[in-house]
Each structure stands twice: as structure tokens, then as C-alpha cells.
Amino acid sequence: xxKFSDILLDRRTIRKYSSGPVDDKxxxxxxxxxxxxxxxxxxxxxxxxxxxxxxxxxELAPFHFNQKMITEAPVILTFCADxxxxxxxxxxxxxxxxxxxxxSFMTGAIDxxxxxxxVCMAAESKGLGICYIGTTTYNAHKIIGLLNLxxxxxxxxxxxxxWPAEKPDQIDxxxxxxxxxxxxxxxxxxxxxxKYYKEKEKRTDSQQFxxxxxxxxxxxxxxxxxxxxxxxxxFSNILLKVLKEQGFMEQ
Ligand SMILES: Cc1cc2nc3c(=O)[nH]c(=O)nc-3n(C[C@H](O)[C@H](O)[C@H](O)COP(=O)(O)O)c2cc1C
Numbered sequence: 234x235x236k237f238s239d240i241l242l243d244r245r246t247i248r249k250y251s252s253g254p255v256d257d258k259x260x261x262x263x264x265x266x267x268x269x270x271x272x273x274x275x276x277x278x279x280x281x282x283x284x285x286x287x288x289x290x291x292e293l294a295p296f297h298f299n300q301k302m303i304t305e306a307p308v309i310l311t312f313c314a315d316x317x318x319x320x321x322x323x324x325x326x327x328x329x330x331x332x333x334x335x336x337s338f339m340t341g342a343i344d345x346x347x348x349x350x351x352v353c354m355a356a357e358s359k360g361l362g363i364c365y366i367g368t369t370t371y372n373a374h375k376i377i378g379l380l381n382l383x384x385x386x387x388x389x390x391x392x393x394x395x396w397p398a399e400k401p402d403q404i405d406x407x408x409x410x411x412x413x414x415x416x417x418x419x420x421x422x423x424x425x426x427x428k429y430y431k432e433k434e435k436r437t438d439s440q441q442f443x444x445x446x447x448x449x450x451x452x453x454x455x456x457x458x459x460x461x462x463x464x465x466x467x468f469s470n471i472l473l474k475v476l477k478e479q480g481f482m483e484q
Contacts, residue, residue, distance in 0.1 A: 235358075237358065240354070240357055240358050241354070243403070244357050244403075245400075245401055245402075245403045245404070246362075246363070246364050246365070246401075247362025247363060247364060247395075247397045247399060247401075248301075248302050248364050248393075248399070248401075249305070249397070249398040249399040250302075250305055250306050250307065250362065250393075250395030250396060250397065250398050251395065251396045251397070251398040253307075253395070253396040254307060255307045255308050255361065255394060255395060255396070259359065260283070260308060260394075262355070262359075263352050263355040263356050263359070263361075263394075264281065264352060266351065266352070266355035267281075267348045267349070267351040267352030267355055268348060268351075269351065270347040270348045270350070270351035271347055272344045272347065272348070273340050273343065273344055276319055276340075276344070277319075277344065278314065278315055278316050278319055278332075278337075278340055278341040278344050279312060279313060279314060279315050279341060279344045279345040279348050280312075280313045280315040280317075280318070280386060281310055281311070281312055281313070281348065281352075282310070282311040282313065282380050282382075282388075283308065283309075283310060284308070284309040284310075284311065284380075285307065285308060285309075287304075289379075290303055290304045290309060291304060292379055293309065293376070293379060296368070296372040296375045296376050296379065297366050297368040297369070297372070297391065298368055298371075300366060300368065302364050302366065302393040303366065303391075303393060305393075305395075306364075306393035306394055306395040307394070307395045308393070308394040308395065309391060309392075309393055309394070310349070310352065310391065310392045310393075310394060311369065311376065311380060311388050311390075311391050312345040312346070312348060312349040312388070312389055312390050312391070312392070313341075313345055313382060313386050313387060313388045313389060314338055314340075314341025314342045314344065314345050314386070314387045314389050315341055315345075315385065315386045316330070316332040316337055316341055316385040316386075316480075316481075317383050317384065317385030317386050319332070320332060320385055332385075333480050333481060333482075333483035333484060334481065334482070334483065334484040335476070335481060335482060337481060338387065338476055338481035341387070341389075342387070342389045345389045345390065346389060346390060349365075349390050349392055352392065353365075353392060356394055360396070360397075361394055361395065361396060361397070362394070362395060362396065362397035362399075363392050363393065363394050364392065364393045365390055365391070365392055366390070366391035366392065366393060367390065368391075369388045369389060369390050369391045370388075370389060370390075370468070370472055371468045371471070371472075372471075373387055373388050373389075373471070373472060373475045374471060374474070374475050374478075376388045377475065377479070382479075384478075384479055384480045385479060385480055385481075386479060387475060387476065387479050387481070404438075405432065405433055405436060407429050407430070407433065408429060408432070410429075411425075411429035430451075433451065434450075434451050439451050442454055446458050
């Protein structure tokens with residue numbers, strides 16, 4: 234039996250999956266464990282859409298910029314902030330819901346992410362591999378159409394799930410002291426930044442990344458290629474429109 238602490242410490246994202254099936258019983262077990270996650274006021278303002286159908290995966294893939302995990306993984310889970318169900322319950326019980334605002338979207342999004350991460354840990358504890366797919370928030374409007382998500386529901390993240398067909402090297406993290414602040418936030422001097430990012434920048438894979446992308450520094454790979462301002466602004470505006478359409482910006 235592998236210790237839970239080892240599962241957490243040894244994990245890595247898995248992007249290649251074997252053809253081994255993830256049966257409904259196992260998936261159900263993971264989802265039951267996931268739904269034990271903490272949830273705001275025990276409201277469970279989230280929903281999880283399971284995609285197994287090959288045709289549906291093919292239709293979903295372009296909305297995730299054709300990342301191959303979407304069509305290759307046996308199971309795709311789309312985690313949504315969801316006030317639709319809760320609002321309906323309130324109305325049916327003569328209670329006036331006040332959840333048509335941005336704070337409520339954040340509440341649903343936080344709940345959805347907590348359940349997602351708990352499902353991921355449950356999956357990894359069973360030897361399954363997972364990959365988060367961040368493009369969900371870029372193309373939320375298209376995913377809403379395909380998955381038939383009603384008003385009050387916004388997809389916030391996607392996870393691909395399957396039996397690992399690879400064991401990539403673990404990738405780095407910043408030293409713990411870089412992300413921890415004791416009692417109050419201590420802002421970073423240039424020297425701190427130099428110190429905390431030194432190891433990351435020194436890594437062969439980082440240097441390779443800079444060369445492949447024809448850039449001068451690793452930070453430029455992020456700002457100019459991977460997470461560009463123009464893209465961030467473009468997709469932010471789309472997401473704000475989605476939040477409005479889904480009824481979270483009424484107040
Ligand atoms: C919210 C979120 C979105 C992510 N989106 C993607 C993605 O779209 N494609 C991908 O290949 N990996 C994605 N990842 C995985 C990260 O790239 C990965 O977790 C990170 O590089 C650290 O690697 P590790 O999980 O193996 O430690 C995402 C992770 C998170 C938390």
C-alpha cells in the first residue's frame with residue numbers, strides 16, 4: 234500500500250494514456266470521494282459533466298485547441314460552477330436566490346476547483362493519471378453550447394483521466410520559501426527573485442525551452458509565447474461576456 238504522502242509527493246501530470254478502460258464503478262468511486270471535498274456552506278454549487286463518447290470528445294477537442302489528451306483519454310471531466318440547481322431549489326421552496334453576481338460565480342468556481350482537485354487526488358491514489366486542461370475558461374462559451382449548460386452554469390476546468398502510458402520526469406517547483414509568507418506578506422526584492430528562480434532557469438529543459446522558442450529568457454517564453462497579453466485580454470473579454478450571459482453579472 235503506497236502512503237498518501239508519497240502519492241502527493243511523487244505525482245506528475247500524465248498526458249499519455251493506455252487503452253485500459255476506466256469502468257463506471259471506478260469512476261463512480263472517484264466521484265464519490267471527490268464530492269466529499271469541502272464546499273461553501275455545504276451548497277455544492279458545482280456540476281461535473283462526464284464525456285466518454287468518442288464523437289463528443291472529437292467535438293470537444295477544438296475547444297481545447299486540439300490538445301490530444303481530449304480524444305486520447307478514456308474519460309474527460311468538465312467541472313462547472315453551478316448555481317442553476319441551487320437556484321431552482323430555492324425557488325421551489327419559496328426562497329429568493331441572490332446569486333446573480335460575480336461573488337457567486339467565484340463561490341461556484343472555488344467549489345468546482347476543490348471537487349476537481351479531490352477527484353484528481355482520488356484518481357492518482359488509484360494509480361490513474363490526470364491532466365488539467367486550462368483551455369476551458371478560454372472557450373467556455375463554446376463548451377457551454379456543446380455540453381448544453383444552462384444559465385447559472387459556467388465550465389471552469391477540465392480534467393483528462395486514464396491509466397498512464399508514460400512516466401515523465403517530475404518537473405520542478407520553486408523552493409518552498411519562495412511561496413510562503415510568515416504572518417504577513419513579505420514582498421520580494423530583486424535579489425529574492427534572482428535566488429528563487431535561479432534553479433528553474435538553470436535547468437536543461439528550461440534552457441532548451443528558451444532556445445526552441447527563440448527567446449532571450451525563460452520569462453519571455455511565458456510573456457511572449459505561452460501566456461501572451463493579447464490572448465489574455467481577448468479571452469478575458471469573452472469570459473466576462475460568458476459570465477454575463479450565464480447570469481452572474483446582473484448586480
Ligand atoms: C488549471 C490548470 C490548467 C492546466 N492546463 C493544462 C493544459 O491545458 N494542457 C496541459 O498539457 N497541461 C495543463 N496543465 C498541467 C500543468 O502544465 C502542470 O500541472 C504543470 O506543468 C506542473 O506539472 P506537474 O503537474 O507534472 O507537476 C494545467 C494545470 C492546471 C492546474
